[in-house]
Amino acid sequence: GQQVMQIPQYQHVQEGEDFTTYCNSSTTLSNIQWYKQRPGGHPVFLIQLVKSGEVKKQKRLTFQFGEAKKNSSLHITATQTTDVGTYFCAALIRQGAQKLVFGQGTRLTINP
Template structure:
């Protein structure tokens, strides 16, 4: 079945450093979404990417969707302590319908 792999599993950075998490799918995705889960919280929708090669920005966050629509990345510039949490990518294929398949998540911790 469809698999979505996410790396790294954990990342610890100093406040102010950049952070990137990568997502790879075994199959071509129709769209991909990113979620953030704060410690003890629940996943919160960040963004959706649909087009091949699409790049979207939200303040210090940059999201990319690969040309082949099989990979994606989230880059945070100059991390702040409020960025702490687990970041999940989640993708759909043409056959998975509404169902999202989530990656394992990247847990980001920050040293202030």
């Protein structure tokens, strides 16, 4: 079945440093979604990318969808302690119904 691989599994940075997480699929994706899960919390939707080569920005967060629609990335500029959490990419699969296939997530910790 559909699999989405995400790297790195963990990332520890100093506050103010940048952070990037990558998501890869062996098959072409119709779209990719990104979620953030704070420690002890639940996934919260950040964004959906649909078009090949699409780039979207939300303040310090930049999301990209690859030209071949097989990979995606999330880049955070100048991290803040509020960015701590696990970031998941998820492919939205439409086969009759809809389901999200999540990557393993990248856990971001920040040294203040």
